[in-house]
Amino acid sequence: MSLSTVLSHVDAQLPAALDRLSGLLRIPSISTDPAHANDCDAAANWLVSELKSLGIKAEKRATPGRPMVVGHAAGPGPHLLFYGHYDVQPVDPLDLWHTDPFAPQVQETPKGRVIRARGSSDDKGQLMTFIEACRAFKDVNGHLPCRITFFFEGEEESGSPSLIPFMRDNASELSADLALICDTSMVAPGVPSIASQLRGMLKDEFTIHGPRIDLHSGHYGGPALNPLREIARLIASFHDDRGRVAVEGFYEGVHEVPAELLRQWQSVGFDEHDYLSSVGFTQSHGEAGYSTLVQQWARPTLEINGLWGGYQGAGSKTVIPSEAHCKLTCRLVGDMDPDSLREKVRKHVEDRLSPDAKITWDQDLEGSPAAVMNTARPEFEAARQALSDEWGREAVFTGMGGSIPIAGYFKQILGLDAMLIGFANEDDAIHSPNEKYNVESFHKGIRSWARVLDTLAR
């Protein structure tokens, strides 16, 4: 049968699909709270049962934490791995909810119909868009259009401690041609988006050691090396007066945004003024010559996240402390290498240390490169076209300022490119009271996946 028959079926089945989603939303699968371990188990069972109802071989798989769900559907076409998570955030403060977070309701709002419940957007509603698209193919054609491996975890909201070991232990079972992830937002309402570049991250922390002990500033103020002044000077040296990072070699591996991608980004209606003024700024304070959106998606940063030393209590204390501390993170883009970057940042600081200042670095290191998807693969352009067709406006390859570790893990552990397509909106209140998912997101999300699966199957 043709795609249009499948899409019509999706339209007709929307009330039933919302009912099924509600069934999953009723399960309070809060992964971080051990009191809800049974509920996470119940959500996993629910998904296994849902997949089996599509004729898919599926099972719950134990981990030291919450269980995984893995399902395998035979089919023609390419082999896809679909990822989502069934666990949800805690609901407190509960008194700010206007409805029971685990009693989903479809409500009319000034901005259209929504389904309101914890997890409606993050991520139960999103993952169900994919399952419902599969159900439509199954109902209409009797089988799925592609070979698909389903992979759901139940610890995404609590740090995914079991994810990497499970992926390593089951790498061959989870192998595929391409990963699909439905856990992201649209860049603006109604603008279909494929996140094709996620910034990486480097974390580091250092302590400046000055005098052997805390000193009295009346006795040693002046002659003493004050670690607070030292650390301020070092931090001030990280950036030049045009907002560029002054660490030698920092920008190695950074690429300018291709003109075609820049054109797509300029089309999304990102309002730099609104974005900045919403948090109290009248202007951008970042790298000169780059728009705020380009800075967020495609430029590296070095930011200070914590800084402390000396006396912080009420009143004053005339101390020159023996130590000062700094926590920093870098966001990485393009081909920037976290290990090499760490060396450069550390060298920058150590080259500028005053005599008698000593430095210690945190040994608990973390670093991940940027995840830049290979959008030259034909599947990416095909999916972009499918999304454009569904939403009636050009879909865009977007960047993301934050990091989504799962995309990096797919690449590192399974060697898989990931295509991140999501239909959430920025106002969905994920992690907050009164979380909702637009019924439009759910409905057009299902239709979007139907179109994407149809085009990938060709």
Add this chain to the structure above:
Amino acid sequence: MSLSTVLSHVDAQLPAALDRLSGLLRIPSISTDPAHANDCDAAANWLVSELKSLGIKAEKRATPGRPMVVGHAAGPGPHLLFYGHYDVQPVDPLDLWHTDPFAPQVQETPKGRVIRARGSSDDKGQLMTFIEACRAFKDVNGHLPCRITFFFEGEEESGSPSLIPFMRDNASELSADLALICDTSMVAPGVPSIASQLRGMLKDEFTIHGPRIDLHSGHYGGPALNPLREIARLIASFHDDRGRVAVEGFYEGVHEVPAELLRQWQSVGFDEHDYLSSVGFTQSHGEAGYSTLVQQWARPTLEINGLWGGYQGAGSKTVIPSEAHCKLTCRLVGDMDPDSLREKVRKHVEDRLSPDAKITWDQDLEGSPAAVMNTARPEFEAARQALSDEWGREAVFTGMGGSIPIAGYFKQILGLDAMLIGFANEDDAIHSPNEKYNVESFHKGIRSWARVLDTLAR
């Protein structure tokens, strides 16, 4: 009778004087601990009785806290006000004491005889040097050589909350020609010292406000104004690369040390290398062109005492905080005016603020000018000669890096110049376990005061 008779009497009476001091040391007059309020009362009574035994009209005077002791001795010559304090620091950690802190013992040590007890140096031993000198005059001549007002407080170790109100309420009773204070150290062992200039202090605190709320550094890193970077840049701007404070007009009112005073300072055997290396430094980090001693005594400073913002816990948090905080103190010398200096420091910061950064300043302000004694008064040079005669080496007018508020209060409230003469040594372990006072300090201290009183009486 002649001075030499008085001095011989002091020598002969030393064992008895040590006994009397021991009587005072046995009273655990810890002012900060309400459980010892009665002990403070007992120490005040002890002093009243001691003064009365010299024929001095003395009484305990109630305050909202611990009592004052005021005594008046008629006499020829100038009118002197002598200040000391009978309260002591707490003794914990008690297990580090080798003897009972309130069972004074005279001990032989490799560095000579000491009397060991809490308060032996700070300040009971010191104040008793003056009383014992008076006793010697009384015993030998039947009267004191000068008119003397005795003024002892019992809250010096707990912030002196009653001192200023008491001085204001009793200003005429406490008026005199010159104040004498015995609560300081000798600049080096065996080097008699008159502290003639104490640095003043300005305290201030500011908060830099950036974004309206804490931001995610993945989303806003770069375009956002990061208060931690802002405050580091501001702090780094306070000093130039020669260690001078870069605040415009900061050095107004600062005078170079007169050549004669510098000569005295150079004679004291201050070992810059030892002073710095004892706290871990191989060199001075202060103002180029000034010795460490001159920096400490006669140069102003601007030091950062506390600095904080963002995340300080374990691990990392990708936050751009909305605020950053800084506590600072300046040390003032010469004629620097604290109010004017505060304006200059604030202007320096505000002139350098980035757009969108806001600043708030602490409103709980404190500032005191330097206390520079009028050493041109003949009493100062006379006292210096008397001390030189006693110790067999030239006495010096010294500076002090820290502040002794009492000297400023005498000037502000009573209009009195103060002469600070003390016989403590840096190794006396005041405020620490096993506090001691050298018997030499006690003995020669009594003799020193006898010589000073004798010369002032002329």
